[in-house]
Amino acid sequence: MRGGVGISLPRAQIGMTRWRRFRAAVDWPLVATIVVIAALGLLNLYSAVNGTRHAGKFDQQLRWMFVGAIAFAAFTAIDYRSLLRVAWIGFGLALVALIIVDVAGSNAKGSERWISIGTLGGQPSELAKLAVILVLARLVSDGAGAKPSWATLAPKLLLLCVPVVLIAVQPDLGTATLLTLIMLSVGFLALRDLWPMVYTLFGMFLAVPILWESMHRYQKDRVLAFLDPSADSTGSGWHTLQSIFAVGSGKLLGKGFMSGTQNQFDFLPEHWTDFPFSVWAEEWGFVGAVVMLALFAFLIVWLLNIALRARDAAGAVLCVGVAAMTFWHVIVNVAMVLGMAPVVGVTLPFISYGGSSLLTFFIGMGLCGSVSLRRHGY
Amino acid sequence: MHEGGSGGVALPTLGRRLRWVLLAMLICFGGLVVRLWQLQVMRGDRYRERTVSNVVHERFLPSIRGRILDRDGVPLADNRPAFNLYATPKAMTPALRGTLKRLIGLSDEELEKIDGRLAVAKKRKVRDPVLLLEDISRERAALVDQERYRWPDVEVRSEPYRHYPQGDLAAHLVGYMTQMTAEEASQLGTQGYSSDELIGRYGLESMWENYLRGKKGKERYAVDARGRRLDEATAAGLIQGDRVTEPVAGYSLVLTLDADLQRIAERAVAPHPAAAVAVVEVATGKVLALVSKPSFDPNVMTGHLTKAEAKFLDDDPRKPFIDKALRVPYPPGSTFKFITTIAALEDGQGREDEPIVCKGSYQVAGDRNLFDCTSSHGRLDLVGAIQHSCNVYFWSLAERVGLDRLAQVANEYGFGSRTGLGLNGDAPGRIPTVAWYEKRGRFVVGYTINGATGQGDVELTVMQLAMAYAALANGGTLFVPQVVDRVARADGATVIQYQPQVKNRIDTPPEILDLWKRGTYKVVNEPGGTAYGYVTSDVITIAGKTGTAQVAAKKAKKDQRQIRGWSPSADHAWFAGVAPADTPEVAIVVLIEHGGPGGKVAGPVAKAILEGWATRVRNRQHGTASGPLVGGAILGRLRQIVATWQLSQRAAATPAPGPEDEP
Known part of the structure; x- marks a missing residue:
């Protein structure tokens, strides 16, 4: 056994209490990393909304954090294998939710991403990612024994594309792209033969022009604005430009907590959802930004580490999926903030304001925690 | 590679392709870090400046134009307070324009003027207030001011305005002022004129413009993204250097004219x-x-x-x-x-x-x-x-x-x-x-x-x-x-x-x-x-x-x-x-x-x-017959200047009774 990774005892040590064994088995580095990132997220949100009419968002986020933490604990405790059994049911529920959103969702900013349940709003597309990851894990576990036949696999793979389409027509291009990236990443790490995937990718590239034609005007504008942010500095490019100003103006050490002028005086609209990294980089500078990226990098590496040590392929795929989800969320969101990607509604895990996103990541991490906890098969 | 507890890696492909994954991560995160370095360290100063100019705005403080007086100090050209209507181009939506029109009864000609000025200003800073209409009536000013809470970006400022108390007396000599042309505005912009101010166009007003104009002051203030002014304490922290440069009043002309x-x-x-x-x-x-x-x-x-x-x-x-x-x-x-x-x-x-x-x-x-x-x-x-x-x-x-x-x-x-x-x-x-x-x-x-x-x-x-x-x-x-x-x-x-x-x-x-x-x-x-x-x-x-x-x-x-x-x-x-x-x-x-x-x-x-x-x-002793000077100014500053002016005038006039002074 190499390295100080994990604690490698539980079953061998006779006479330990169940609680001590549980405590020893829980993946503390994972928990600690999440706690640190979430704390930074709260700190950042506090700076972003304090003193404005959005100040209530901090308390709201705190409540969701609490709910998320419980969800994390619960999903760590639940055996992921029992979840795999109901993966298709979860997938089906996610599809239903997505359809409801498509048909009757409330309109937020011209697209239909929200579903209202009482006074709570939720974005099923966020949770749909988890459902897809679970189904992917289930597919791998189904195919673990026998050699997978394309005849049985193909319809299931096609079924996996349904949520992508449903999300894309909301229209929420960001999440749809993200979901695709997650599936491709998992495919890359789980498929023995990569060629079918390469063919599929090639086909998708061919579909880009068709996709462009079917895009909404504001989406086209956003993509175009990304290509040349200074062209329309009051419209779509405004976000990108102001975000770049904010990040750049942070310089090496930042302007200090609560002192970012771009943030404090509202030059970045809605910066608590899509642009929290901009706020962070403005106030904490290059050093702070790199520290946060390092934390995410560590989290992702740690998730892959859990995947490597998982007791079965399904658990490994689960962790790979969650790691990929985290990775792409971070990369796309930060790239967007830095003006390297178009402005799409992709959140920064644990930092962005919003219940759906938080819950998704807490549950995702819970699943990985569960895989980690059960790596020794007790 | 790490050996799993149950022997070997559960997902063999993961172990094999892990190096590619790590490479991809390195490239992606590395790219972000390089970009951060570029934005924050290499271009940081420039962006810092940009964000400061986002927040800290400058506004000219009008200098009081010099007066034109006859030989006895009777003002031919003076300044009086006037209500000027300002708004930021960003705030002037068609709806607001319509409301404003109805509220103060803007004529078509006035609307045309306003639209023209907004069009010019839009090309520059959309968050800086621009003069829409000068010298509006007290009633109109009051109407706009009442609605101030609804449209914080529309404001009425009380500013000195050129006034000719003697009406058309010596009009050709004294001259008049008009709005600058676009060409003049671009030429004079560097000399501290703002495009919406008046400039001497004819007569002495034009010929002596450089003396009469004075030097404008400058006020720097902080605003949020909507152009709303931030409170003093916040602003003080953001603005380095002097907040206010006092304006210098223009020189007055004392004519030989009677x-x-x-x-x-x-x-x-x-x-x-x-x-x-x-x-x-x-x-x-x-x-x-x-x-x-x-x-x-x-x-x-x-x-x-x-x-x-x-x-x-x-x-x-x-x-x-x-x-x-x-x-x-x-x-x-x-x-x-x-x-x-x-x-x-x-x-x-x-x-x-x-x-x-x-x-x-x-x-x-x-x-x-x-x-x-x-x-x-x-x-x-x-x-x-x-x-x-x-x-x-x-x-x-x-x-x-x-x-x-x-x-x-x-x-x-x-x-x-x-x-x-x-x-x-x-x-x-x-x-x-x-x-x-x-x-x-x-x-x-x-x-x-x-x-x-x-x-x-x-x-x-x-x-x-x-x-x-x-x-x-x-x-x-x-x-x-x-x-x-x-x-x-x-x-x-x-x-x-x-x-x-x-x-x-x-x-x-x-x-x-x-x-x-x-x-x-x-x-x-x-x-x-x-x-x-x-x-x-x-x-x-x-x-x-x-x-x-x-x-x-x-x-x-x-x-x-x-x-x-x-x-x-x-x-x-x-x-x-x-x-x-x-x-x-x-x-x-x-x-x-x-x-x-x-x-x-x-x-x-x-x-x-x-x-x-x-x-x-002929037999009047110059300087005493003028009586109290017509101040015409209500602004505190103006009044103060006028008072000093009066005192010095009287002081200069009294000690030298001429030989023709009758008992």
Whole structure:
């Protein structure tokens, strides 16, 4: 056994209490990393909304954090294998939710991403990612024994594309792209033969022009604005430009907590959802930004580490999926903030304001925690 | 590779491809870090500046424009507080525009103005307030202010505004201000002008712009993304350096003009549709009154001229925007005869007692034309010829000396060159010579005949003639007309004191000047004089010369507006003279454009002005009669400045009672 990774005892040590064994088995580095990132997220949100009419968002986020933490604990405790059994049911529920959103969702900013349940709003597309990851894990576990036949696999793979389409027509291009990236990443790490995937990718590239034609005007504008942010500095490019100003103006050490002028005086609209990294980089500078990226990098590496040590392929795929989800969320969101990607509604895990996103990541991490906890098969 | 607890990796492909995953992560995260380095470390300073300019805005603090005062401190141009409507282009949505229109009842013309200004401002900073409408009424200001809480980006500011308390008094001299053109705005932008401010456009307002303007102050303040001002404490933390640079008030001009005399002069020409008057001090060339009629109300011109009014003024055939005292040269008629007199006597070509018989017409050698005199004067000597304005006498003299000699004397007296005042397109006029005619064709003696009596191609301005008559009365010193006596600071202290400037010293023998004096005395004061009965005054003795200048028959254009009592083909009526006759103090020139016979039309005007001068201006001790200065300013700052100004004025005025001070 190499390295100080994990604690490698539980079953061998006779006479330990169940609680001590549980405590020893829980993946503390994972928990600690999440706690640190979430704390930074709260700190950042506090700076972003304090003193404005959005100040209530901090308390709201705190409540969701609490709910998320419980969800994390619960999903760590639940055996992921029992979840795999109901993966298709979860997938089906996610599809239903997505359809409801498509048909009757409330309109937020011209697209239909929200579903209202009482006074709570939720974005099923966020949770749909988890459902897809679970189904992917289930597919791998189904195919673990026998050699997978394309005849049985193909319809299931096609079924996996349904949520992508449903999300894309909301229209929420960001999440749809993200979901695709997650599936491709998992495919890359789980498929023995990569060629079918390469063919599929090639086909998708061919579909880009068709996709462009079917895009909404504001989406086209956003993509175009990304290509040349200074062209329309009051419209779509405004976000990108102001975000770049904010990040750049942070310089090496930042302007200090609560002192970012771009943030404090509202030059970045809605910066608590899509642009929290901009706020962070403005106030904490290059050093702070790199520290946060390092934390995410560590989290992702740690998730892959859990995947490597998982007791079965399904658990490994689960962790790979969650790691990929985290990775792409971070990369796309930060790239967007830095003006390297178009402005799409992709959140920064644990930092962005919003219940759906938080819950998704807490549950995702819970699943990985569960895989980690059960790596020794007790 | 790490060995799993249950032996081997559960997902073999993961182990194999892990290095690619780590490489991909390295590239992606590395890319982000490189980008962060680029933005935050390499370009950090630039972006920091950008974010500061996002938040910290600058606003000019208006400087108070210098005032224009008459010689006694009566304000001709002043400042008063006015309500100016401002809004940020970003806030001016079509809906708000509509609401505003209904709320304060904007006219189409005003809306057009507003839209134009917004369009210009939009190209620059959409979050900076731009002046929409200047000098709105108190009622409108109140209406907008009431809605302030609804539209924080629309505001009414109380700012000093140019005001001409005497209305159209000396309008051509004082001038007016207008909005800058886009071109001027881009040129002057670097000199601290903002595009929405007024700039001196005409008269002294334009010529002395650099002195009057002052220096604007600057205020830096912090705003959020919506352009709302941040509180003082927050702003203090964001703004480095001075928050406020105080404005410097412009210099005031103290004129040589006498507002009372100016008013007397303008009242005197009131019955006439078009006229020009100049009254100058004989001993100094200082201008006491300068009238050009028709004129305009500078208060209207300064930011309140509607298109309809502008069109009405533009369509006036009398050209109200052209200064008739300075810019338009007219044939002087018989007022020009002193040139002929001086030329002939200096050359020994004539004698005072030389009798010439006037039979009512004159035949020039080699010319078939017969030149008609005003009447058949009979036998006259030179003084009599001046008195009766006998053309024949002067034609005879002119024929002897020739046109070029007349031109030489005329040039000595300042005709044919600009007075040096440099205001309102001050014209040189025209003194023709033989060469001048030959360049244009053939010279004939008839041109000399015309020139001798100020007809034909001889043209000069009212101002020029007034300076020449002053020179005749002061022994031959031709002054540059002086309008500005001194430049003063806002607190009253003199910055520049101007001394009378001599344009030319003419060595006309005193006997000739004396002869001219006697002749002009008789014109006014002895029966048979052309101005006798019209200018003859028992208040003050006046000496002068009448002139009736024929104009080349011109028909009014068909579409021209008809002006009662004014026909473009009628003679110009002149009177040029001095008072008091024995020891002249002031010279006066009155021109009634297309008014008719000089003595009858221009004479009474000159008489009224000079009598007014003698009774109400001459013996006044300057400085005390002004009374309290009209402050007109309500803003605290303005009032303060005015108070200091008043104090210094009084202090300067009281300690020196003149010799004529009556007990």
